[in-house]
Amino acid sequence: MGRIVLEKVTKKFEHVEVIPPLDLTIEEGEFTVFVGPSGCGKSTLLRLIAGLEDVTSGSICIDGRETTSLPPAQRGLAMVFQSYALYPHMTVRKNIAFPLKMAKMDQAEIDRRVTTAADVLNLTDYLDRRPGQLSGGQRQRVAIGRAIVREPSAFLFDEPLSNLDAALRVGMRLEISELHKRLKTTMIYVTHDQVEAMTMADKIVVLQAGFIEQVGSPLELYRAPCNRFVAGFIGSPKMNFIEGDEAAKQGAHAIGVRPEHIKVSATEGAWKGVISVSEHLGSDTFFHVHDTGLAETITVRVDGEVSFDHGDTVYLTPRDDMIHRFDANGLRI
Template identity: 55%
Template sequence: MGSLELRNVRKSFGSVDVLRGINLEVADGEFVVFVGPSGCGKSTLLRIIAGLEHATEGSLIIGGRDVSAVPPAKRGIAMVFQTYALYPHLNVRDNMGLGLKQAGMPKADIAARVKTAAAMLSLDALLERRPAELSGGQRQRVAIGRAIVREPDLFLFDEPLSNLDAALRVQTRLEIARLHDEIGTTMVYVTHDQVEAMTLADRIVVLHGGVIQQVGSPMELYNDPANIFVAGFIGSPKMNFIEGSVVGRDGVHTLGVRPEHITLDSEGGDIEGRVTHVEHLGADTNIYLDCAAVGLLVVRGFGEQLVEPGSRQYARFDTERTFAFSADGSRAGV
C-alpha cells in the first residue's frame, strides 16, 4: 500500500527552520503535487520522504509503517530526479534494469519488468540505444522507466520536467498523467510550475516559508484560496490585488480579482485607466490597464480583443468573483 502520512515534520539547518510542522495525509493511489516558490521547503520535504534527509522532528508513515528510521532502499519508494543520472556506457535496457540486477533479481524477471515498462513509455524501439543517442524527453522516460521496474509503493518526482523544452514538457507531462492512470501507484511530485501542478494533481499542497498554506484540488485552490498567498500564487496571469476598504467591514482590506473576472468598457465602469500594453496570445488576450488610483490591472479577454494601447477604458469587476483579504493575508468574511 502506498499511503503516506506526515506527522509534525520539522527540519532545521542550524538556526534556520526550513519546515515548521508539516502534517499531511496522502491516500493510496493519489497524485499529490507540492508547489511553492524557491526556498519554500518542498524539495526538502520530498527528500525527507525519500530518506535522503532526516527530519529534525516528527514521523513519516508509508503504507501504515513508520519508516522515519528506515533507510531509503527499504522504504518501498522510487524517485525520479531533475537530472536523468543515466549511465552513458549502458544502453536503455541495462539502465532500466540495473537496480534490479544489483538487488540480485533473476535475469528473466528483470527482462520481463523492463519489457513491461518500456511498452508503457513507448521505449520498445530504443532499448539498445545509449543515452547519448536519445533526446532529453527520451532520457527522462528512461529515468521514469528505471523507477517503474522497481514496482514501488510510492513514486517521488523532483521537478522532472525542468530540463526539457516547452513542447517536451507538455508531452512528458501527459505521459506521466497517463502512467498514473495506468498503474495507479501513489505519486508525490514537486514543482515550481503551477501549470504542472494544476494539470497533474488530484490535490495540490501549497507551501510557503516551510508551512502548508492550503491543500485541495486544483480548482478548489483556484476558486476558493485560503489566503492572499495562495490566491496570488495559483493562476497565470496572477490575481489583481487592490488596497481599499469593504463596505460593511471595518479596517483596510486587500481586494482580489482574477484577470478573467474583469471586463473592459469604453463607456463606463468601476474604475478608469489607460491601456499600456496588449498581449495577443491567440486564444486569449492580456490587456494591461494603468489605473492611477489603484495601479496596474491585468485583464484577460477571450480570443482577439480590439483594444489599442493608449486608449482610455473602464474596468468593470464581477463582484460575485471578487475576494477580500484581511491585513494578515487571511480571507476576510470566510
C-alpha cells in the same frame, strides 16, 4: 498501497529551520503536487519522504509502516530526479534493470519487466543505447522506466520536466498523467510551475518557507484560496490585488480579482484606466491597465477578439461574486 502520512515533521539545516512542524496525509493512489516558489522547501520535503535526508523530528509512515529512520532503499519508493540521474556508463536496458538487479531478482523476471516497461514508454528501439545518445524526452522516459519496474508503492518526481523545452514539457505532462491513470499508484510531484500543478494534480500542496499554505484540489485552490499568497500563486496571469478605499468598501484590508473576472468596456464601468500594454495570444488577450488609481497595474484577461490597443481608455468592472476579500494578515475573509 501508497498511503503516506507525515506527522509533525521538521527539518533543520545547521540551525536554520527549513521545515517547521508539518502534518500531511497523502492518500493511496493520489496524484499530489507540491508547489511553491524556489526555496520554499518542497524539494527538501520530497527528499525527507524519500529518505535522502533525515527528519530532525517527527515521523513518516508509509502504508502504516514507520519508515522515519529507514534508508531510502527500504522505503519502497521510486524517484525521478530533475537531472534524470541516469547512469551514463550503462545502456538504457541496464539503467532500467539496475534497481531489479540490486534487489537480486532473477534474470528472467528482470528481462520481462524491462521489456514491458520499454514497451509502455516507447523505448524498445533504444534499449542498447547509452543515455548520452538520447534526447531529453527519451532520457526522461528512461528515468521513469527505471522507477516503474520496481513497482514501488509511490513515485516521487522532483521537477522532472524543468530541463525539457516547452513543447516537450506539455507532451511529457500528458504522459505522466496517463501513467498515473493506468498504474493508479500514489505519485508525489514537486514543481514550481503552477500550470503543471493545476493540470496534473488530484491534490495540490502549496508551500512557502516550509509552511503548508493550503491543501486542496486544483479548483478548490482556484476558487477559494485561503490567503493572499495562494491566491497570487495559483492562476495565470496573477490575481490583481487592490488595497485602500476600494477594499475598505468591501469591508476588507485587500481585495483580489482574477484577470478573467473583470469585464472591459469602452464606455462605462467601475474603474477607469488606460491600457499600457496589450498582449494578443489569439485565444485570449491580456490588457495591462494603468492609471486606475487603485494599484500599479490591473491585468485583465478577455476574449481574443476584443480589440483595444495601447493608449486606449477603458472601463473595468469586476464580477461581484468573484471578488476575494482578505484581512490585514492576508487571510481570506
